[in-house]
Each structure stands twice: as C-alpha cells, then as structure tokens.
Amino acid sequence: MPHPGWAAFTFDGIGTRWEICTPVQLTDVQQNRLLAVVEDYDSAWSRFRPDSLVASAARESGRFEMPENAAELGRLYQDLYRISGGAMTPLIGGSLEHLGYDAGYSLRPKGSPVAPPRWEDVLQWDGSILSTSAPVVLDVGAAGKGQLVDLLSTELLAQGFTEYFLDASGDLFNSGPNPVSIGLEHPYDPERAIGTINLGAGALCASASNRRTWGDGLHHVLDGLTGVPVQTTVATWTVASSAMVADALATALFLVPGDRLEENFDFSWLTVFSDGSAEYSADFEGVLFS
Known part of the structure; x- marks a missing residue:
C-alpha cells in the first residue's frame, strides 16, 4: 500500500493484476466504471481473445475502426518505428506467436x-482507422498497458479523485503530491532490489527480459528487424508524465540508446545490460545500491 490508510481496489484485466489505491473506498458504481474502461480497451486491442478488433485484423485484411485512443497510440508507435529503424513495431505479434507466445x-x-x-x-x-493489405497480428503491449493506466487515471479524475495510485503489475502512476518509494527489482532475482526511486507525480514503468520467459533464451522483447529476442539488455526503467509514453520507452530502451530517445521524448531512464553494467540519464532520480 503506497499510503497507509488508503483503500485498494484489485482486479484482473488485459492479462495482468491491477491495484488502484484511493483515500476512500470506491463505490460499486465507481468500480464498475473503471472496469468498463478496461473491458473496452481489451475488446479492441487484445490478441488473446477471438472477439477483439485485433483478432479480426489477424484473420483478414481490411479497414478497422478502432477506439478514439488509437490515434495517440498510433502516433507514438510511428515515432518509435522511425527512430528505431523498424526495430520497434506493433506488427511484432506474429513473431511472438511463432515463438510460442500465442493466444x-x-x-x-x-x-x-x-x-x-x-x-x-x-x-x-491514420488516426483511429487501421487499414491493412494482408492479415496482421498486432501487438501493442509495449505501450498499451501504459495507455490503459492513463485512461483509468482520466476516469478517476472524472470521478473527482485528485489523489490516487495505480499499480498495473509494476507499471505505476502516482497522482501526487506525496512521493512513493519504489524498489527497482533485480533483473535476475525478483526477491532483491538493485536500487530505489522516489516517484512523485507521474509514471514509472519497467521492462525486463525475465518477466515473460520460456524455452532456451526466449522472452517477450523482440527485435522487429529479426524477430529474435534482445539479449544485450535485461531491464529498463522510465519515468514520464504519461504512463503510455513511459511504458513504450521502457521497451524502446532494449532497442535504442537512451540518449537517442532523449532527443525525442521528455523522460528519465535507467538501462541495465546483460554484462552487469548500467546507463542512466542525468536526471534519473533513483539510487542504485553498490
């Protein structure tokens, strides 16, 4: 619990565990409104359910009208596709399925x-319209969970909450004003931390190659140019005002140097490499243990 005495609302959504903490207990109506936001998002973007719009695009080519939030998601992916030279792409879903990370x-x-x-x-x-010339398996997981955090934040604000804390299985958003101390999980031992960071108002997102692993050296962060899991980076953390941006950049750091991303985005970051070394931005406020 980030703040003693706050109430927690926990649920499962988009394949992960969520916890929303508020100064007072959410009513049933408020909880149902939040769950409706999750369901709407999942019904559009999940590649793990056969009735989603993404599943329709995987079956046949065509024109797909996505929710309004698709516009900002598309702009972010287009920017990162360009910056990474194609290494970060929402079309990675087919490559993940080929390696066994399927529905x-x-x-x-x-x-x-x-x-x-x-x-x-x-x-x-184009905006909220996706047009495909062939069946494609879209996977927006690199930014989607973060975007859903932002959408739930917007819903909480609409319900009159100015203080709240969201935890989407490690992708965090603190409305402020009180900072929350967060441990930075060791990439090889989830029971240990390699450091801490005080999260003020904003989002802290992480990506790690040990989070979804299977087989021999297989994990969920793939290079979009080859379909091969990235081996040089093992964990990343990012802090930004938007959880969608922080979430996307946590994955992008596996594929693009942090200083290059800083040329295009306002965020702070930490990258841990497989050789044990680390790099971080000048304004990253975390403390690494020696």
Missing part, C-alpha cells in the same frame, strides 16, 4: 525466429 500460451516455438512484415508494406494507421 493459447503454448510456449512451444514453431521454428526459428521470423521477422514481422514491414509497416510500410502492410499497414496504414
């Missing part, structure tokens, strides 16, 4: 890694 969680690779199609060959993303 049935088979975790059985179908063969060697395969690269996803190039964005410019199969996808047009």
Whole structure:
C-alpha cells in the first residue's frame, strides 16, 4: 500500500493484476466504471481473445475502426518505428506467436525466429482507422498497458479523485503530491532490489527480459528487424508524465540508446545490460545500491 490508510481496489484485466489505491473506498458504481474502461480497451486491442478488433485484423485484411485512443497510440508507435529503424513495431505479434507466445500460451516455438512484415508494406494507421493489405497480428503491449493506466487515471479524475495510485503489475502512476518509494527489482532475482526511486507525480514503468520467459533464451522483447529476442539488455526503467509514453520507452530502451530517445521524448531512464553494467540519464532520480 503506497499510503497507509488508503483503500485498494484489485482486479484482473488485459492479462495482468491491477491495484488502484484511493483515500476512500470506491463505490460499486465507481468500480464498475473503471472496469468498463478496461473491458473496452481489451475488446479492441487484445490478441488473446477471438472477439477483439485485433483478432479480426489477424484473420483478414481490411479497414478497422478502432477506439478514439488509437490515434495517440498510433502516433507514438510511428515515432518509435522511425527512430528505431523498424526495430520497434506493433506488427511484432506474429513473431511472438511463432515463438510460442500465442493466444493459447503454448510456449512451444514453431521454428526459428521470423521477422514481422514491414509497416510500410502492410499497414496504414491514420488516426483511429487501421487499414491493412494482408492479415496482421498486432501487438501493442509495449505501450498499451501504459495507455490503459492513463485512461483509468482520466476516469478517476472524472470521478473527482485528485489523489490516487495505480499499480498495473509494476507499471505505476502516482497522482501526487506525496512521493512513493519504489524498489527497482533485480533483473535476475525478483526477491532483491538493485536500487530505489522516489516517484512523485507521474509514471514509472519497467521492462525486463525475465518477466515473460520460456524455452532456451526466449522472452517477450523482440527485435522487429529479426524477430529474435534482445539479449544485450535485461531491464529498463522510465519515468514520464504519461504512463503510455513511459511504458513504450521502457521497451524502446532494449532497442535504442537512451540518449537517442532523449532527443525525442521528455523522460528519465535507467538501462541495465546483460554484462552487469548500467546507463542512466542525468536526471534519473533513483539510487542504485553498490
């Protein structure tokens, strides 16, 4: 509990555990409004349920009208696709499924890694309209959970809450004003921390290669140019005003140097590499243990 005496509302959504902490207990009506936001998002973007819009795009090409929030999500992915030279892409879903991270969680690779199609060959993303020239398996998980955090934050504000704390299985948002001390999980031992950070108003998101692992060296962060799991980076943390941006950049740090991303985004960051070294931005306010 980030603040003693606050009430917690916990639930499962988009395949992960959520906790929303508020100074007073949420009513049933307030909880149901929050759950409706989660359901709307999942019904559009989940590649793990057959009735979603993303599942429809995987079955056949066409024109798909996504929710209004697709516009800012698309702009962010387009920017990161450009900056990364195609290494970060929402078309990575097919490559993940090929390696066994599919709707049935088979975790059985179908063969060697395969690269996803190039964005410019199969996808047009204009605002909330997605047009595809072939069936594609979209996966917006690198930014989607963060965007849902932002959408739930907006709903809490609409309900009159100015103080709250959201925890989406490690993707965090603190409305402020009181900072919360957060441990930075050791990339090889979830029972240990490599440091701490005081999170003021804003989002702290993390990505780690040990979070979803299976097989021999397989995990969920793939290079979009090859379909191969990234091996040089093992964990990242980002702080930004938007959880969607922080979430996306936590993945982008596996593929693009932090100082390059700083040229395009206002955020602070920490990257831990597989050789045990670390890099961080000048304004990253965390403290690493020696």
